[in-house]
Amino acid sequence: MNSIAEAAAQAFGLILAADPNLVGIVLLSLQVSLASVTTACILGLPLGAAIAVNEFPGKRFVVVVLNALMGLPPVVVGLFVYLMLSRAGPLGVFGILFTPTAMVIAQTILIAPLMAALSRQVVADAWSEYREQLRSLGETRLGAGATLLWDLRFTLATLVMAGFGRAASEVGAVIIVGGNIDGVTRVMTTTIALETSKGDLPLALGLGFILLFIVFLLNAGAYVVKETAQRRYG
Amino acid sequence: MVVARRAFVALLVALVPFAAQAQDKFITVASTTSTEQSGLFGFLLPVFQKKTGIQVRVVALGTGQALDVARRGDADVVFVHAKSAEEKFLSEGHGVKRYPVMYNDFVLIGPKSDPAKIAGGKDTLVALKKIQAAQAPFVSRGDRSGTHMAELTLWKDAGIEIDKSKGPWYRDTGQGMGPALNTASSLNAYVLADRGTWLAFKNRGGLAILVEGDKRLFNQYGVILVNPDKHPTVKKDLGQTFIDWLVSPEGQKLIADYKVGGEQLFFPNAGQPGV
Amino acid sequence: MRARFSLLPLRLSDVVFTVGPRRIIDGISLQLDAGLRTVIIGPNGAGKSVLLRLCHGLLRPTGGSIDWNAPEIAGGARRQAMVFQRPVLLRRSALGNVTYALKLANVPMGEREERALEALRKVGLEAYANHSARVLSGGEQQRLALARVWALRPEVLFLDEPTASLDPGATQEIEKVIEALHAAGTKIVLVTHNLGQASRLGDEILFLHQGRLVERAPADRFLKQPASLEAAKFLEGELPW
Numbered sequence: 060m061n062s063i064a065e066a067a068a069q070a071f072g073l074i075l076a077a078d079p080n081l082v083g084i085v086l087l088s089l090q091v092s093l094a095s096v097t098t099a100c101i102l103g104l105p106l107g108a109a110i111a112v113n114e115f116p117g118k119r120f121v122v123v124v125l126n127a128l129m130g131l132p133p134v135v136v137g138l139f140v141y142l143m144l145s146r147a148g149p150l151g152v153f154g155i156l157f158t159p160t161a162m163v164i165a166q167t168i169l170i171a172p173l174m175a176a177l178s179r180q181v182v183a184d185a186w187s188e189y190r191e192q193l194r195s196l197g198e199t200r201l202g203a204g205a206t207l208l209w210d211l212r213f214t215l216a217t218l219v220m221a222g223f224g225r226a227a228s229e230v231g232a233v234i235i236v237g238g239n240i241d242g243v244t245r246v247m248t249t250t251i252a253l254e255t256s257k258g259d260l261p262l263a264l265g266l267g268f269i270l271l272f273i274v275f276l277l278n279a280g281a282y283v284v285k286e287t288a289q290r291r292y293g
Numbered sequence: 294m295v296v297a298r299r300a301f302v303a304l305l306v307a308l309v310p311f312a313a314q315a316q317d318k319f320i321t322v323a324s325t326t327s328t329e330q331s332g333l334f335g336f337l338l339p340v341f342q343k344k345t346g347i348q349v350r351v352v353a354l355g356t357g358q359a360l361d362v363a364r365r366g367d368a369d370v371v372f373v374h375a376k377s378a379e380e381k382f383l384s385e386g387h388g389v390k391r392y393p394v395m396y397n398d399f400v401l402i403g404p405k406s407d408p409a410k411i412a413g414g415k416d417t418l419v420a421l422k423k424i425q426a427a428q429a430p431f432v433s434r435g436d437r438s439g440t441h442m443a444e445l446t447l448w449k450d451a452g453i454e455i456d457k458s459k460g461p462w463y464r465d466t467g468q469g470m471g472p473a474l475n476t477a478s479s480l481n482a483y484v485l486a487d488r489g490t491w492l493a494f495k496n497r498g499g500l501a502i503l504v505e506g507d508k509r510l511f512n513q514y515g516v517i518l519v520n521p522d523k524h525p526t527v528k529k530d531l532g533q534t535f536i537d538w539l540v541s542p543e544g545q546k547l548i549a550d551y552k553v554g555g556e557q558l559f560f561p562n563a564g565q566p567g568v
Numbered sequence: 569m570r571a572r573f574s575l576l577p578l579r580l581s582d583v584v585f586t587v588g589p590r591r592i593i594d595g596i597s598l599q600l601d602a603g604l605r606t607v608i609i610g611p612n613g614a615g616k617s618v619l620l621r622l623c624h625g626l627l628r629p630t631g632g633s634i635d636w637n638a639p640e641i642a643g644g645a646r647r648q649a650m651v652f653q654r655p656v657l658l659r660r661s662a663l664g665n666v667t668y669a670l671k672l673a674n675v676p677m678g679e680r681e682e683r684a685l686e687a688l689r690k691v692g693l694e695a696y697a698n699h700s701a702r703v704l705s706g707g708e709q710q711r712l713a714l715a716r717v718w719a720l721r722p723e724v725l726f727l728d729e730p731t732a733s734l735d736p737g738a739t740q741e742i743e744k745v746i747e748a749l750h751a752a753g754t755k756i757v758l759v760t761h762n763l764g765q766a767s768r769l770g771d772e773i774l775f776l777h778q779g780r781l782v783e784r785a786p787a788d789r790f791l792k793q794p795a796s797l798e799a800a801k802f803l804e805g806e807l808p809w
Contacts, residue, residue, distance in 0.1 A: 145365045145366075145367050146365055146366035146367050146524065146526055147364075147365035147366055147367070148365075151366070151367075151526075154526065156367050157321060157350065157352055157367070188656065189656050191621075191626055191650075191652065191656075192652060192655075192656035193656075194626060195624065195626065195646075195649065195650045195652075196646065196649075196668075196669050196672050196716075197646040197672045197673065198672055202672070206658070206668075210658050210659045210660075212659075213659075238321075238350075238352035238353075239352070239353065240350045240351060240352055241334070241335070241351065242348075243348075243350050253330075255471070255472075255475075256326070256330070256468075256469050256470075256471030256472045256475070257330050257471045257490075257493065257494065257495070258471055258474055258475055258478075258494045258495045258496030258497075259495045259496070260495075260496055291700060292659050292660065292661075292700045292702075
């Protein structure tokens with residue numbers, strides 16, 4: 060119990076001091092997570108909607124695979140991306156290993172299936188309600204997917220926050236492809252891992268509190284925006 | 294619409310710093326977790342960067358992993374502490390030349406209660422034999438790091454085939470120095486550690502240094518430029534600048550100046566023959 | 569813009585629709601002409617809703633054929649529309665829902681808002697133009713669905729029990745709009761359970777029973793003196809299924 064109190068005290072101290080090193084780490088964490096979630100949404104949401112509104116042979120198999128991909132272990136993805144981006148690997152020529160870009164790539168691979176699988180479910184549920192009316196009005200499949208994604212924007216906003224939470228808390232992939240380089244690819248989660256392995260548990264836990272607090276703030280903000288918008292548009 | 298535009302701008306802002314980072318003059322150094330966790334790099338590298346404008350990006354792994362990263366051409370320089378592994382690396386043609394840089398020592402850590410009764414001893418091999426005889430809990434890094442390789446060498450020199458005689462008392466954790474110390478602390482077990490990590494380690498619990506000063510615990514660090522003939526993308530000029538600086542009088546003095554809790558951690562010995 | 573050829577008459581020839589072992593539509597042949605307001609009635613499970621959806625094109629017949637007089641051009645604006653029992657509206661303003669339908673009908677962007685406002689006016693909802701569609705009452709939502717249809721100026725309008733979920737006041741308002749649409753030239757094909765509504769809105773009645781067209785007659789004659797036994801029983805309330 061003592062460690063937890065000490066950790067909370069450390070967390071407060073760090074926040075109040077606005078330690079520049081910590082600020083840099085927090086900013087990088089946010090940048091990587093936001094970039095990953097954004098790319099994952101751009102890839103995953105239309106894919107999920109497309110699968111939901113279309114019929115094609117093997118559709119059920121695709122849905123099962125998509126749902127299974129939600130459980131991709133981060134460390135496996137990290138290893139895979141590392142081997143791809145290594146100089147000895149097929150994409151080595153780009154030289155982006157051990158950079159934040161590599162971290163964004165790994166996290167996008169982790170989160171895109173999540174966005175696709177969840178949006179597919181949400182759009183499919185709505186499609187059963189909207190299908191007749193939209194077809195009656197002459198909507199195409201492509202248009203229906205887009206229309207539904209926009210109509211479900213409040214539900215999807217919650218999904219996106221879930222994806223962001225997953226990205227912000229992820230450590231297994233980013234530590235392998237980023238290398239946890241001080242000042243370059245060190246983010247909150249990898250710093251916590253580092254401090255834990257150095258034995259500085261109160262500091263690690265304190266950083267953990269800070270990470271939780273930031274994610275909480277972002278979720279609260281998103282919730283408020285969603286609620287106000289929802290009240291206007293039902 | 295407004296929402297889409299704001300999101301797009303946010304995305305751009307989010308990605309700009311990545312672009313900026315790509316322009317810096319930098320090298321990638323594969324080194325070990327123990328070296329990084331000792332805090333030495335945090336002390337040395339800012340001085341080097343100020344002097345030369347070269348940013349040194351350290352990827353800290355176990356020695357075995359660090360050398361593997363370099364074998365794939367993902368690092369420009371390796372800075373590790375396992376002479377035989379380094380020489381194998383050179384013989385494979387992945388490195389240009391090995392420069393000794395500094396040394397520190399390993400220490401045999403254990404619980405103050407000391408069930409194997411090794412405290413104060415000066416002979417590591419005797420101590421290890423006692424630990425094995427007493428089947429006292431012992432934590433090994435098990436991760437092909439320099440420390441792990443040194444530990445295995447010591448068991449062998451003590452005449453113990455550790456692979457055969459390990460029992461539940463021998464905990465092979467497959468982790469870095471810090472986590473291994475954490476495990477030892479919670480298990481009240483013996484563990485071989487480098488002095489640097491131990492001095493910086495904060496979660497000691499009931500552990501203390503029980504055996505030190507034995508010549509066998511000598512731990513030499515070497516730095517090698519990754520071979521640009523085999524890996525054309527290696528930044529050989531910048532890398533060599535870093536190596537030259539490490540073994541220069543200025544670099545060597547800085548290494549000696551680095552202290553934790555008033556104690557010097559690393560002892561510069563560049564140019565010393567036979568290490 | 570007037571269509572070159574009218575969609576009507578619509579011809580159904582021996583149309584069959586099966587789901588698994590059940591024949592929901594069991595061989596119906598009929599012709600729908602312009603001008604008359606057609607009301608389809610019958611007991612539950614007679615296949616009324618399915619027949620409507622077959623005509624509108626939401627379902628494909630398992631057997632037989634459904635032929636419009638002129639084909640709808642693929643990619644062109646739909647010239648026939650449908651209103652469902654529960655209106656499906658998007659999470660947008662009332663105006664937005666109508667302009668959405670106009671967008672799908674390839675109406676140029678500059679014209680959409682004006683036409684949408686005009687349609688809202690016709691159903692008496694112009695005050696709610698910028699209100700969220702989903703917070704409107706049931707009757708208002710159905711009126712909005714009709715406004716959406718009005719803006720499209722369809723040649724044929726299918727309605728599947730449009731007032732079944734509404735109170736009498738709202739029902740009356742919907743019936744007024746349907747009348748107005750008819751007066752403006754749209755062919756009305758209405759399915760209803762409400763016999764009063766059938767007599768108010770219908771010119772001719774199609775009576776369906778167990779997937780077959782059992783009787784077809786002018787509305788007042790049918791309601792006073794049905795020719796078939798099943799129709800007589802139905803009107804007396806003895807044939808719930």
